[in-house]
Amino acid sequence: xxxxxxxxxxxxxxxxxxxxxxxxxxxxxxxxxxxxxxxxxxxxxxxxxxxxxxxxxxxxxxxxxxxxxxxxxxxxxxxxxxxxxxxxxxxxxxxxxxxxxxxxxxxxxxxxxxxxxxxxxxxxxxxxxxxxxxxxxxxxxxxxxxxxxxxxxxxxxxxxxxxxxxxxxxxxxxxxxxxxxxxxxxxxxxxxxxxxxxxxxxxxxxxxxxxxxxxxxxxxxxxxxxxxxxxxxxxxxxxxxxxxxxxxxxxxxxxxxxxxxxxxxxxxxxxxxxxxxxxxxxxxxxxxxxxxxxxxxxxxxxxxxxxxxxxxxxxxxxxxxxxxxxxxxxxxxxxxxxxxxxxxxxxxxxxxxxxxxxxxxxxxxxxxxxxxxxxxxxxxxxxxxxxxxxxxxxxxxxxxxxxxxxxxxxxxxxxxxxxxxxxxxxxxxxxxxxxxxxxxxxxxxxxxxxxxxxxxxxxxxxxxxxxxxxxxxxxxxxxxxxxxxxxxxxxxxxxxxxxxxxxxxxxxxxxxxxxxxxxxxxxxxxxxxxxxxxxxxxxxxxxxxxxxxxxxxxxxxxxxxxxxxxxxxxxxxxxxxxxxxxxxxxxxxxxxxxxxxxxxxxxxxxxxxxxxxxxxxxxxxxxxxxxxxxxxxxxxxxxxxxxxxxxxxxxxxxxxxxxxxxxxxxxxxxxxxxxxxxxxxxxxxxxxxxxxxxxxxxxxx
Ligand code: ZN
Numbered sequence: 001x002x003x004x005x006x007x008x009x010x011x012x013x014x015x016x017x018x019x020x021x022x023x024x025x026x027x028x029x030x031x032x033x034x035x036x037x038x039x040x041x042x043x044x045x046x047x048x049x050x051x052x053x054x055x056x057x058x059x060x061x062x063x064x065x066x067x068x069x070x071x072x073x074x075x076x077x078x079x080x081x082x083x084x085x086x087x088x089x090x091x092x093x094x095x096x097x098x099x100x101x102x103x104x105x106x107x108x109x110x111x112x113x114x115x116x117x118x119x120x121x122x123x124x125x126x127x128x129x130x131x132x133x134x135x136x137x138x139x140x141x142x143x144x145x146x147x148x149x150x151x152x153x154x155x156x157x158x159x160x161x162x163x164x165x166x167x168x169x170x171x172x173x174x175x176x177x178x179x180x181x182x183x184x185x186x187x188x189x190x191x192x193x194x195x196x197x198x199x200x201x202x203x204x205x206x207x208x209x210x211x212x213x214x215x216x217x218x219x220x221x222x223x224x225x226x227x228x229x230x231x232x233x234x235x236x237x238x239x240x241x242x243x244x245x246x247x248x249x250x251x252x253x254x255x256x257x258x259x260x261x262x263x264x265x266x267x268x269x270x271x272x273x274x275x276x277x278x279x280x281x282x283x284x285x286x287x288x289x290x291x292x293x294x295x296x297x298x299x300x301x302x303x304x305x306x307x308x309x310x311x312x313x314x315x316x317x318x319x320x321x322x323x324x325x326x327x328x329x330x331x332x333x334x335x336x337x338x339x340x341x342x343x344x345x346x347x348x349x350x351x352x353x354x355x356x357x358x359x360x361x362x363x364x365x366x367x368x369x370x371x372x373x374x375x376x377x378x379x380x381x382x383x384x385x386x387x388x389x390x391x392x393x394x395x396x397x398x399x400x401x402x403x404x405x406x407x408x409x410x411x412x413x414x415x416x417x418x419x420x421x422x423x424x425x426x427x428x429x430x431x432x433x434x435x436x437x438x439x440x441x442x443x444x445x446x447x448x449x450x451x452x453x454x455x456x457x458x459x460x461x462x463x464x465x466x467x468x469x470x471x472x473x474x475x476x477x478x479x480x481x482x483x484x485x486x487x488x489x490x491x492x493x494x495x496x497x498x499x500x501x502x503x504x505x506x507x508x509x510x511x512x513x514x515x516x517x518x519x520x521x522x523x524x525x526x527x528x529x530x531x532x533x534x535x536x537x538x539x540x541x542x543x544x545x546x547x548x549x550x551x552x553x554x555x556x557x558x559x560x561x562x563x564x565x566x567x568x569x570x571x572x573x574x575x576x577x578x579x580x581x582x583x584x585x586x587x588x589x590x591x592x593x594x595x596x597x598x599x600x601x602x603x604x605x606x607x608x609x610x611x612x613x614x615x616x617x618x619x620x621x622x623x624x625x626x627x628x629x630x631x632x633x634x635x636x637x638x639x640x641x642x643x644x645x646x647x648x649x650x651x652x653x654x655x656x657x658x659x660x661x662x663x664x665x666x667x668x669x670x671x672x673x674x675x676x677x678x679x680x681x682x683x684x685x686x687x688x689x690x691x692x693x694x695x696x697x698x699x700x701x
Contacts, residue, residue: 005209018073032065041134042056057076058126060073060116060117074116075112085176124172128183129187143390146199158222161188162192192217198298203215203218226393233285234285246361249361254504262558262572267422273366288311289311291397302408305381306377310356334349346406350418366378427454428453432457433511437514442517447459450671451474455678458501490542493546495547512575517631558574578602583595584621585700605621606687613687618683618685618686
């Protein structure tokens with residue numbers, strides 16, 4: 001562990017110091033993983049009445065050590081905490097108290113309930129330790145010692161009396177209570193930290209700097225001990241596929257995995273694929289399946305990455321697996337999980353119980369309700385891989401017992417938070433969309449709208465810079481929601497690649513919005529140029545055929561996972577949405593090639609609807625007319641020139657024939673229609689057109 005402490009950055013007061021300490025720890029994924037770990041400081045401060053009190057400022061629930069600021073800490077009354085945590089403090093509080101009761105007591109100790117977040121579930125632990133600054137980590141180094149059968153011996157051998165040891169207790173109140181009983185007469189005098197078996201480490205100091213120095217020393221001593229050991233790791237690794245082979249295999253497996261996760265857990269996941277050398281070597285090695293089955297490195301990872309990964313039945317170094325073999329692997333895994341639940345007194349499985357799927361020779365897929373959660377699962381599981389290797393070097397990797405793992409997995413306090421976060425609140429939550437022609441106009445407005453309504457979006461366009469600007473705009477408000485790629489709609493291979501990139505980034509595809517546009521070169525029928533015909537056909541029709549071919553394969557691979565009788569609204573299905581044009585229905589002077597290509601698109605979409613709706617995949621198109629886009633503006637310019645009038649005069653003509661008496665309609669109006677077509681609400685609408693904007697002649701007949 002590198003010493004990153006710099007006095008000049010450490011902050012002047014106690015709160016600034018604990019924030020600095022937290023951020024230093026939070027930046028190192030070998031110390032804590034996203035959302036994990038916590039810190040605190042004890043200080044004297046004025047309460048809301050202006051009275052000086054002893055307070056504990058502890059990391060609030062839902063904050064992250066990487067990014068926490070002063071506002072992320074909850075301030076609690078030291079006196080009230082001491083009363084709340086005294087065993088059997090009053091006749092009314094005698095006996096065992098539940099976590100919920102404990103949390104109400106903790107909330108009742110808050111000094112600024114209107115201002116501060118709810119305290120961390122590990123608040124009692126921080127309160128019991130008498131030292132001023134306390135830091136709790138889920139670090140790879142000491143977990144390499146304590147995720148083993150002889151944890152206590154390893155800790156004693158490395159630290160002697162410098163570090164105390166506490167046998168496993170479930171995090172939260174049982175841990176703090178066990179600790180209070182074990183150390184009723186005070187912590188060992190010379191101890192600078194406490195290793196909590198199969199959970200992590202707590203260190204302390206009277207200053208933030210001393211707390212950090214103690215952490216540094218404890219971690220470094222474990223690292224030195226590990227460095228001197230033979231790293232047997234996971235046994236020999238068979239050769240993996242090359243990079244192109246891995247990507248090809250990942251794009252093929254991801255939709256199947258996403259469909260299976262929906263079938264066994266009824267949740268719509270987003271997948272992050274990882275074939276980094278660390279992951280690839282681990283999942284491809286001989287002993288991986290056996291070691292992975294033992295569990296994860298710290299209890300909190302069960303919630304973030306699942307109890308243990310499923311290993312796909314692939315021959316290492318080959319990516320072939322029959323879909324039926326994958327389906328039965330998931331079914332077997334589910335049956336095993338149900339046995340574990342039954343043996344530990346649970347009957348109803350949580351939806352997202354499986355989040356890591358390893359593919360030997362290919363990499364691993366991490367699942368989450370969004371890409372951010374999937375990446376957190378990846379960060380947590382990669383830390384587990386390092387702790388596993390460490391524990392194997394020290395002795396042998398051992399995780400929690402099934403009973404302890406199940407108690408953690410179904411811990412009501414954490415479960416409720418996760419269940420609430422999994423509930424879809426926006427129409428496109430958990431959906432993955434690809435927008436072709438997303439750099440400007442209708443495509444751009446729709447991609448932004450889809451993301452705002454919960455979707456993950458791939459923005460494809462010939463104009464990569466424009467698509468990237470729109471993707472950046474989305475990611476700024478919702479990180480990891482969007483990616484931009486270069487794609488020419490006139491090139492069928494580029495359309496297939498766009499679908500593949502969407503799948504590789506987000507794990508599948510639910511919505512295709514096809515909206516590339518090339519303005520018509522106005523030619524009379526008598527003078528129509530062949531290359532104009534070909535350009536119009538390739539961008540507005542052939543590209544749609546190629547994109548639909550690839551998109552529908554992904555949607556079908558995800559499977560028609562509608563539970564019997566549940567109806568199409570709850571199934572996986574898919575949404576194919578095409579941006580047609582008034583020109584598809586009504587002739588436009590000089591735009592025969594453009595209009596005929598759009599008409600071909602419309603008829604193609606009807607065929608797609610006819611063939612795919614039985615799988616819950618709908619196909620619809622939007623008849624957009626006079627939408628204020630760069631394409632429309634260039635058409636106006638051309639029309640004005642050909643008529644020898646000003647653009648204003650042409651626009652006035654548009655306003656006159658518009659049923660809304662407006663020359664143009666904003667692209668966001670099309671995005672609204674596309675949103676409905678993309679949502680579950682349109683499950684039984686297929687082969688249809690929605691008209692947005694324009695004049696009476698835009699009404700299809
Ligand atoms: Zn913890």
